[in-house]
Amino acid sequence: MKTTVSTKGQIVLPAEFRQQDGIEPGQEFEVERMDRGEYRLKRIARRRNEGLVKLLLACPVKGWFNPLDRSQTTDDIDVPKLG
Numbered sequence: 162m163k164t165t166v167s168t169k170g171q172i173v174l175p176a177e178f179r180q181q182d183g184i185e186p187g188q189e190f191e192v193e194r195m196d197r198g199e200y201r202l203k204r205i206a207r208r209r210n211e212g213l214v215k216l217l218l219a220c221p222v223k224g225w226f227n228p229l230d231r232s233q234t235t236d237d238i239d240v241p242k243l244g
Contacts, residue, residue: 162175189205
């Protein structure tokens with residue numbers, strides 16, 4: 162596929178590629194120059210739940226998000242023995 166560099170130096174990934182690979186706005190990429198005119202673009206993996214706290218804090222409904230009681234942890238769960 163063919164794309165064009167904007168006056169700001171930006172390159173648009175074709176919609177077909179973005180859809181196939183689940184690329185969303187704000188995702189970061191690493192660009193490596195391989196040779197003159199040849200570049201490698203590699204998506205940087207997001208951490209799981211990245212941006213979740215920011216999303217919850219920005220929730221327009223106040224009181225919707227309440228922190229969990231931290232008196233118990235997963236270590237407190239009784240796991241049945243197998244066999």
